[in-house]
Amino acid sequence: MLETISFLSKIMIPAILAFIPLYAAYRKIPVYESFVEGAKEGFPTAIQLIPHLVGMMVAVSVFRETGALQFYLGLFKPLVAWVGFPEEALPLGLLRPISGSGSLAFAESIFRTHGPDSYLGRLASTVQGSTDTTLYVLTVYFGAVGVRRSLYAVKVGLFADLCGLVASWWVVTWVFGM
């Protein structure tokens, strides 16, 4: 089952790459011209994202690099110790929703110190793989269409991250043991 899935994921892009133009040619679509026509939209979209991403990443960077993040992590420690969540993995839980590269770097540092096949390594892998960076997704998706008021979307995203974190913790402990 797992092998089938990873095989599928490997051949997915080549398959799409061959299938879409072939099918379109069969339907008498000028394939190259429509590719260029659609691709034109890519550049303006990416450029339009610059102010949104710069704004968000400045805030995340200032929050992380100045030690503010460390300070809030300290506040969370007693709570985390109380529920029994592994303290070393706490930064990952807090970083995951705000910074994709930050949480990935943290997961890598866990791999280096504890090994990818340790309890912490497996937990970090599962947390990292199971959700996306909420703040980034929000910035990019709403930024691209110029939406300013995001209603309840942030709350939903952050709550889902929390559920993903708790679920990862539970399932890794249950499947692999401490």
Next chain:
Amino acid sequence: MVNYIWLFMIVSGVVAGVIQGNVDTVTEAALKGAKDGVAVCLGLISILVFWLGMMRIAQEAGLLEKLARILGPAARFLFPDVPRDHPAMGYILSNMSANLFGLGNAATPMGLKAMEELQKLNPDPKTASPAMCTLLALNTSSLTLIPTTIIGIRMEHGSANPTEIIGTTIFATCCSTLAAILLDRWYRTRWTAKE
């Protein structure tokens, strides 16, 4: 809420810098963040140009409509206020399939295209519509079958079994996606009632 989070991160960062006596880090961090933001956007250019080109071929060939028709029932449940044959449906479904197969690169352009189509249905372009919030919820919780990035990094670090976390990841991602869908539904009902 984004405004508060943004303000909170900046202000607590500056305060932390001042307390620790190294105000320089604040400036450095801010400029580094700005640089990273631009770098991410530049990196997105190639991905967006490529996939939006492919998507246009798929759309003109009628493939997106086909996809929307096959996977329609699930999408109609999640997006009740998007008309059945609206182009948004096709993009939403290609975005979801790309996520499912761990093709994060392809998922973003398709998701942005879906947002664009949803924006056309949105009565107030400055405010997100409930359908946009649902699409966002699906993407932040990112339902995926294969966490490709993390498997690659596990391999690099010499894991004996890099793919062993696929099962636990699928479980965790299902939990977070389910939570996102339920909470989104709850807020959406309250929001629609208020409107």
